[in-house]
């Protein structure tokens with residue numbers, strides 16, 4: 001193991017709580033593989049301390065950091081520059097230091113898109129159905145917009161939240177034509193869906209037997225469609241198993257997690273991230 005010395009540079013992740021973050025696992029594995037004099041640590045920051053913490057990070061020359069719940073939105077006014085994609089999503093997950101101060105972006109879209117890029121599809125002819133309208137769904141919508149999907153259909157259970165979600169994209173730097181739907185509409189939405197993304201936590205460990213889709217509704221998934229679950233434990237989730245039974249392609253959330261981290265590391269270090277090392281470190285840690 002590499003020695004931490006007086007020259008070691010600091011990266012980290014802020015959140016509250018933060019002790020369950022997987023980011024230190026994959027980033028320190030990458031730093032070790034690259035033989036760099038860096039260390040990546042989890043930094044608990046209470047919401048009331050956020051501005052103080054960010055000012056302190058500049059003072060101690062922290063090179064960059066990841067942001068997780070509950071700071072992804074609150075950090076935006078504390079940054080000197082925010083990328084278009086982070087503005088569209090309304091959340092920042094990666095911050096780095098420039099001569100102008102702190103810059104922020106959101107690498108979840110890169111992470112979401114990475115495992116889709118291996119499929120040779122004419123995305124301009126595809127319909128995406130997104131289950132859930134929370135924070136992760138925003139990155140998925142931005143990803144579908146970048147793919148150029150013909151239709152993006154967002155399914156939620158709260159009509160007010162759905163309407164606000166749709167409205168937020170009207171003036172977004174990443175414009176997207178999206179429609180909003182309630183869960184009872186799924187039987188008519190699924191047969192035409194080329195990409196179905198679960199962005200709800202339904203089915204996440206320890207609720208391994210749960211699925212966002214009842215079995216009878218899951219039979220509406222078209223053969224050859226791509227079913228994408230943002231959940232990474234268990235793998236596969238019940239939703240992905242249901243989709244595979246219909247002849248759909250299944251993608252779990254691990255690659256998104258790895259690739260959003262790799263994109264952040266590349267911003268901080270200015271060099272290619274060892275994606276396979278990061279993936280394996282997470283697999284080992286999660287027992288996958």
Ligand code: NAP
Pocket residue numbers: 108111131132133134135136137156157158161199200201202204230231232253254256257258260
């Ligand atoms: P979030 O902001 O809390 O949003 C969750 C969404 O799911 C909300 O729209 C919520 O509806 C809906 N939902 C929750 N329980 C539901 C239920 N029983 N029935 C119907 N809808 C339900 O969470 P998030 O940050 O978007 O995360 C969502 C999932 O994505 C989590 O499992 C998370 O671990 C995963 N994720 C993975 C990655 C990755 O890198 N792989 C990245 C981000 C997130 P309401 O708004 O009506 O409550």
